[in-house]
Amino acid sequence: MKTEELIENEKKYLMQTYTRPAMVLDKGEGMKVWDLEGTQYYDFIGGIAVNALGYSHPKLVQAIKNQAEKLIHCSNLYYSEPQIILARMLVELSYGDKVFFGNSGAEVNEGAIKLAVKYFKEQNKDKHTIIYMKNSFHGRTIGTLAVTGKY
Numbered sequence: 001m002k003t004e005e006l007i008e009n010e011k012k013y014l015m016q017t018y019t020r021p022a023m024v025l026d027k028g029e030g031m032k033v034w035d036l037e038g039t040q041y042y043d044f045i046g047g048i049a050v051n052a053l054g055y056s057h058p059k060l061v062q063a064i065k066n067q068a069e070k071l072i073h074c075s076n077l078y079y080s081e082p083q084i085i086l087a088r089m090l091v092e093l094s095y096g097d098k099v100f101f102g103n104s105g106a107e108v109n110e111g112a113i114k115l116a117v118k119y120f121k122e123q124n125k126d127k128h129t130i131i132y133m134k135n136s137f138h139g140r141t142i143g144t145l146a147v148t149g150k151y
Helices: 002-011 058-070 081-093 105-122
Strands: 025-029 032-035 041-043
Touching: none
Parallel strands: none
Antiparallel strands: 025 032, 032 041
């Protein structure tokens, strides 16, 4: 399908939650992405902060392939060796002593809100305030919408 047809289908079948530029991204390499017409762009937002390593890095692609061949998903209901190894590495390389893996930014922000409330309760402080930035976006769950400045 061509760009115009894809955009028409997107508007017909998907909720309109964003205003988007009239281009359909096709591939990426490093920090560059290309649309269906072959126009190259630089992704200065890292895929909204989820592509910090860039696009199509060979080591990352191979690691994903290797894991997908073994176990594509393992919930937190079960122990998982890669999860435990990554948690240990993150703790050893950071200031934290525990790790929480979330499925989305909204889930992680909900976790941060819960941790802040828990902290104040443990300090026997009846009042607490969660602050957020004007025009911010923290997710689309009930908890994160409460601290999202956009809506």
